[in-house]
Amino acid sequence: MQIHVVRPGDNLYAIANSYGTTYELIAAANELDFPEQLVVGQSLVIPIDGNFYTVKAGDSLYSIGQRFGITANELASINQISVNQPLTIGMRLYLPAPPKRNIEVNAYVEPIGDTVSPTLQNAAEKHAKNLTFLAPFSYRVTDQGELIAPPLDDFKTIAANNQAQLMLVVTNLREGAFDQELGRKIVTDEAVQDTLLSNIIEVANNIGFKDIHFDFEFLPPETRENYNQFLRKAKERLQAEGLLISTALAPKTSREQEGAWYEAHDYRAHGEIVDFVVLMTYEWGYSGGPARAVSPIGPVRDVVTYALSEMPAEKIFLGQNLYGYDWTLPYVEGGEFAKALSPNQAVNLAREQRVEIQYDYEEQAPFFYYSDNEGNRHEVWFEDARSIQAKFDLIKELHLRGISYWKLGLAFPQNWLLLSDQFNITKR
DSSP: OEEEEOOTTOOHHHHHHHHTOOHHHHHHHTTOSOTTSOOTTOEEEEOOSSEEEEOOTTOOHHHHHHHHTOOHHHHHHHTTOOTTOOOOTTOEEEEOOOOOEEEEEEEEEOOOSSSOOHHHHHHHHHHGGGOSEEEESOEEEOTTSOEEOOOOTTHHHHHHHTTOEEEEEEEOEETTEEOHHHHHHHHHOHHHHHHHHHHHHHHHHHHTEEEEEEEOOSOOGGGHHHHHHHHHHHHHHHHHTTOEEEEEEOOOSSTTOOSTTTTTOOHHHHHHHSSEEEEOOOOSSOTTSOSOOSSOHHHHHHHHHHHHHHSOGGGEEEEEESOEEEEESSOOTTSOOOEEEOHHHHHHHHHHHTOOOEEETTTTEEEEEEEOTTSOEEEEEOOOHHHHHHHHHHHHHHTOSEEEEEOTTSOOHHHHHHHHHHEEEOOO
16 A cells, blocks of 8 residues: 655546555545545545555665665665665655554444434444454443443344454443432442443343453553452453453553543553553544644654553553644633544545645654634644554554554544555454
């Protein structure tokens, strides 16, 4: 696969010709609503085998080969040039696709209300082939340890048809928010725990869940060891039933990081107890905060680096957002919340507003500004092929177990194209 960034004067026919493919294939691959109205700065995934590399100052066949895992002699042979031939800036070299590595992939899907919307149903059907786990969000715990189920509709059938396993997500959500005192009761009350684990096992066996995923957030800081003990107890009971156990972890960068979201999450203990963890490496730019990339590569790497100091790479799923935000400026604390939008919606918005998409190479994320009809200034950050490629490169570099998406239902076709092109998705 090739990533192409639209330049002034580009059109889809010329881009297709330059890569030896067709207008129709590119339009379909990227699900372009207006293929004849490209946006400057927009990234496109070109569905070809391998990709092309444009020579930059200081490049050599050896340095390019080192970067992409191919010898200088192989690179020269493939491109029918002498291995001793000097490279010129702007020269284009073909690189064959590297071998795929195996990873596991999870995606949460969050029905709102009492039914699963057609949009979520379609998204699950479309992408389950690229999933190891499908995770309906969520089973909520009551004060007595009972479970309140989300609507599941056809998720069981969709998972089975695609050899994906269902993940039973258990949360301390109450009335739409993570409840600290409910969380305290779950991790400290033995009777509630016994009831909860019995209910989890019953639901898992009846429906066919294979992994039990605890997403307990904003627990009281003093309950860190209580949570660890609960997980040890859960591990013993769930393992006896042949079930996996996993947890979601707040994005920490040190063991003693302060803050309501972080303190009760003990990376070292979770790494020892559970089968795998999902790092919630997103929401640096969030709906109630100032405008920023949702998952900037620097902070994401910092979290993974810390996680690797506490647990092995084969236990780590990198969390990844499938959305961006549109903020109204100036940011006012406690003011208007940013609007979530899909990557495709973000590109269409830039096209409608006739603005160029920019790219922040430090954050590794695209963004743009526009003014609405009332004269309000907006700042939009989202994901594109380049930003998701940066995360895939991190997974490869650090040999992580896989990636976990929050959440299905927002169109980001480039992610799924690049994912299937570069990885073999493990089916358990």
